[in-house]
Amino acid sequence: MKVTVIGSGYVGLVTGACLSDMGNDVVCLDVDARKIGLLQDGKIPIYEPGLQEVVRRNVEAGRLHFTTDVPAAVQHGTLQFIGVGTPPDEDGSADLQYVIAAARSIGRHMTDYKVVIDKSTVPVGTAAKVKAAVAEELAARGQSVDFAVVSNPEFLKEGAAVEDFMRPDRVVVGADDERAVLLMRALYAPFTRNRDRLLVMDLASAEFTKYAANAMLATRISFMNELALLAERVGADIELVRRGIGSDPRIGTQFLYAGAGYGGSCFPKDVKALVRAAQDNGITLQVLTAVEEANERQKKVLVDKVVRRFGEDLTGRQFALWGLAFKPDTDDMREAPSRVIVEELIRRGADVAAFDPVAMHEARRSFGDLPGLRFVADQAAALQGSDALLIVTEWRQFKSPDFEQIKATLRQPVIIDGRNLYDPGLMASLGIEYVGIGRGAR
Numbered sequence: 479m480k481v482t483v484i485g486s487g488y489v490g491l492v493t494g495a496c497l498s499d500m501g502n503d504v505v506c507l508d509v510d511a512r513k514i515g516l517l518q519d520g521k522i523p524i525y526e527p528g529l530q531e532v533v534r535r536n537v538e539a540g541r542l543h544f545t546t547d548v549p550a551a552v553q554h555g556t557l558q559f560i561g562v563g564t565p566p567d568e569d570g571s572a573d574l575q576y577v578i579a580a581a582r583s584i585g586r587h588m589t590d591y592k593v594v595i596d597k598s599t600v601p602v603g604t605a606a607k608v609k610a611a612v613a614e615e616l617a618a619r620g621q622s623v624d625f626a627v628v629s630n631p632e633f634l635k636e637g638a639a640v641e642d643f644m645r646p647d648r649v650v651v652g653a654d655d656e657r658a659v660l661l662m663r664a665l666y667a668p669f670t671r672n673r674d675r676l677l678v679m680d681l682a683s684a685e686f687t688k689y690a691a692n693a694m695l696a697t698r699i700s701f702m703n704e705l706a707l708l709a710e711r712v713g714a715d716i717e718l719v720r721r722g723i724g725s726d727p728r729i730g731t732q733f734l735y736a737g738a739g740y741g742g743s744c745f746p747k748d749v750k751a752l753v754r755a756a757q758d759n760g761i762t763l764q765v766l767t768a769v770e771e772a773n774e775r776q777k778k779v780l781v782d783k784v785v786r787r788f789g790e791d792l793t794g795r796q797f798a799l800w801g802l803a804f805k806p807d808t809d810d811m812r813e814a815p816s817r818v819i820v821e822e823l824i825r826r827g828a829d830v831a832a833f834d835p836v837a838m839h840e841a842r843r844s845f846g847d848l849p850g851l852r853f854v855a856d857q858a859a860a861l862q863g864s865d866a867l868l869i870v871t872e873w874r875q876f877k878s879p880d881f882e883q884i885k886a887t888l889r890q891p892v893i894i895d896g897r898n899l900y901d902p903g904l905m906a907s908l909g910i911e912y913v914g915i916g917r918g919a920r
């Protein structure tokens with residue numbers, strides 16, 4: 479099938495690459511000429527395991543193209559995916575300006591039947607706005623061309639994006655047009671294996687489902703983070719509690735890890751947008767309001783532990799920081815807890831020696847020139863001259879480090895672990911002072 483993907487960021491690129499891998503003829507469009515230039519040169523602007531290979535083989539096969547040429551891109555695809563950003567507006571609601579601009583581009587240049595597919599995360603009612611924007615542009619040109627609007631939210635996780643797209647738990651399709659549904663079924667047939675995985679529903683329910691999923695996942699994390707605070711006080715170990723509750727299939731084992739707070743480009747913005755949408759409808763979402771507040775507090779928990787150990791004034795102290803990206807297997811720094819932690823340590827007078835296996839470049843861009851922050855070449859170098867090691871992201875290479883080296887290199891053998899990577903018993907036996915999240919058991 480002929481597919482156009484508008485927006486070649488995270489979601490657009492993965493969508494375009496995976497759809498072309500199933501034999502579709504895909505054009506990815508972006509307004510960012512630098513990004514498209516990189517992609518045309520065979521370079522992937524983001525770090526995402528496996529993506530480079532999928533892009534390369536489909537470009538080589540002539541099924542995947544990148545362009546800034548709006549009319550040509552719009553004319554190409556029967557299926558027009560909109561995968562542009564929906565950042566939070568000042569009041570927390572989703573800013574739809576890029577989605578509407580993409581819809582207008584379609585209306586301005588289409589000459590035959592199109593299915594316009596909202597892949598971006600957008601609030602209930604957006605499909606109607608997209609429909610109106612396309613129709614307005616068509617009317618301005620005096621054209622009458624048939625089209626449908628479909629909601630097809632994306633559920634991929636960064637770091638596992640290709641796998642998630644290729645083997646989705648479900649594909650949600652919101653539609654009010656039978657022909658569009660048939661086309662979507664055909665497009666997703668190679669990914670959904672059996673038909674049960676493709677869930678067809680009305681537009682509003684599909685749009686709502688995306689926010690509900692992220693809100694539920696964020697709630698689990700804030701719930702565990704809050705319980706971790708209490709576990710420390712009462713002498714329980716949240717890791718053992720996690721296993722204890724997770725083995726109940728009604729609860730499940732995934733997404734129950736207490737940590738340094740959730741970040742990324744989705745949970746923070748989507749929780750805010752849902753709370754805001756509820757307010758606009760005269761409803762206060764009390765649980766989700768608390769989920770967000772708990773997360774803001776959690777991002778500071780690591781610094782609270784530093785303060786408890788080293789005092790309020792951190793002047794003259796240096797801390798080694800392992801992990802800057804908001805999660806492992808990505809270089810994405812959007813809403814990363816490391817940003818809050820680094821800024822707070824530096825505000826209190828400390829220096830920070832930071833290392834991340836892949837996010838150093840993005841981190842430099844995101845922090846700018848921040849006095850007191852130094853990026854070092856590897857995890858061992860961060861330890862030199864540091865008073866303690868702080869772990870912020872659970873990269874695999876941090877999971878079994880050389881503990882003797884850590885002990886010998888740090889000024890004091892202190893590890894403050896925001897991801898609960900190590901066994902407190904082992905740390906005690908090695909003579910390392912170890913502080914995790916919610917690990918109060920003695």
Ligand SMILES: NC(=O)c1ccc[n+]([C@@H]2O[C@H](COP(=O)([O-])OP(=O)(O)OC[C@H]3O[C@@H](n4cnc5c(N)ncnc54)[C@H](O)[C@@H]3O)[C@@H](O)[C@H]2O)c1
Pocket residue numbers: 484485486487488489490507508509510513561562563564576579580583597598599600632633634635636743744
């Ligand atoms: N990142 C994720 O893991 C993820 C997962 C699921 C859903 N989402 C949702 O998908 C959407 C996109 O997220 P992202 O992380 O890919 O964003 P992104 O910022 O990485 O990419 C968006 C791209 O759209 C381009 N763009 C903006 N306006 C355009 C226009 N009019 N025409 C063409 N290109 C345009 C931008 O230049 C940018 O390259 C958001 O709504 C997000 O919430 C993201």
Ligand SMILES: O=c1ccn([C@@H]2O[C@H](COP(=O)(O)OP(=O)(O)O[C@H]3O[C@H](CO)[C@@H](O)[C@H](O)[C@H]3O)[C@@H](O)[C@H]2O)c(=O)[nH]1
Pocket residue numbers: 599632633634635636637692695699732733734735736737738739740741742743744745804805
């Ligand atoms: O048990 C857990 C699981 C995750 N996190 C944190 O939660 C954040 C988000 O992690 P994750 O969900 O793995 O990454 P994202 O790529 O942001 O993916 C989420 O957001 C996407 C964008 O909407 C959705 O498509 C995905 O389904 C949804 O998982 C990260 O900071 C993690 O460190 C925890 O603290 N504890």
